[in-house]
Amino acid sequence: MIDVSRRLRRAILLNDLVLVKRIVKNNPTYLLNPDFEDKCNTSLHLAAKHGFIQIAEFLIEQGHDSEFISRNKDWETPLMMAAIAGKEDMGVLLAKRFPNCIAMQDKAGLDALMLACKSGTGTLHLIPTLLNLDSSILTAHDIWGNTALHHASAAGELKALRMLLQYGANPLAQNACSWTPVHYSASHAAEAYFKTLIIEFEKKKAEDAREKRERERQRNGGVRLVTNEEVVAAGRQRARDDAAIAGLPAPGMDWSPVEKRRAMTPTEGRPGGGVWEYPGLEGARPRAGSGE
Known part of the structure; x- marks a missing residue:
């Protein structure tokens, strides 16, 4: 006769809710049933x-x-x-x-948001739910300093990229090797799209900040004359900011030899989907979120 633990696992795999209920109610000590x-x-x-949602609801x-979150x-x-x-x-x-x-x-330091971004199937409900319930995970990083944005970029999940940026993810966050998410773009087309997204969202943030300052100025009733030199300087600063955001050299500047490098994107050939490896950097401190 098949033992209870194996029968329960088989019933779950068959998505047989009636059988699962019968086994659990007759053998309540086998509820968790670790394999x-x-x-x-x-x-x-x-x-x-x-x-199998119905079975999960019954188990819960x-x-x-109820007492602690089960972890393998x-x-x-389970999430x-x-x-x-x-x-x-x-x-x-x-x-x-x-x-x-x-x-x-x-x-490996990956949370549910990073894993959802890698799978690319959570953009409809799961990713928004995770961020709305716990916004702190937006700045979390794995053991190598990679954020959810790094993982979404490496997996080529463009919808996840846009969603993370909309929720305020930092596109300039650096991992332990000082690489930003855009360096891990899965393809040149994805990289171009990512840079466009970054410029779009950064411009919107800048415009929102300017509108806020203007509303404050009008509310305070202050009047200030803006010189032509200030307008020109502001335009130059915007151009420099846009270039920096897009990963391009600022006007009048050349690429440095360091910035010409391209990050090794470890999305293929990793046995068992292991952790990203960075030879020679054992013990390096994660720098996610620094943006420095």
Whole structure:
């Protein structure tokens, strides 16, 4: 006779809610049922990975993860499993039920937002849900300093790029090797699109700031004459800012040998989807979010 733990896992894989209910109610101690042959994934990990929402809801109602968030040997939560597998509706369910797990990171330092950006299937509901429930993850970084924007850029997920920028992600955030997200663009077309997005959003921010200052000036009733030299200087500064944002040399400046380099984009040939490697930089301090 098949043991209870194996029967429960088989019932979950078959998406047989009736059978899952029967097994759990007759054997309540097997609710979590970690699989020691599969990274200690629990019942909820298994349901999340395959997007079986009804089974996940039943497991949660029975107390799964009520005391602590279950994590496997790679420190992955059920929410991370849903994000990796691209099960957007499942991810939204778990994020709303367990908002405290959104900022949790796996052994490589990746959180649910980074994983959702890599899979490219969370732009409709999951990514907005994660950011609305916990905006702090926008500036989080993995063990090598890569932000969600770095991962979205390396995966070529343009919709995720635009969404992250709309929520205020820093396009100039540097990782441990001082590379910004644009350096990891999956293709030249993606790089051009990314730079256009950055210029677009930075210009909008600058315009909003100018409008705010103008409203404050009008509210204070102050009148100030602007000289022609100030107008010219402001125009030059905008040009320099736009060039810097787009990764281009400022007017009158040449590329430096360092800036001519292009980051090695580790999106292909990584066995098992491992961590990005940076030879010779063991122990380097992550610099994500510095923008320096």
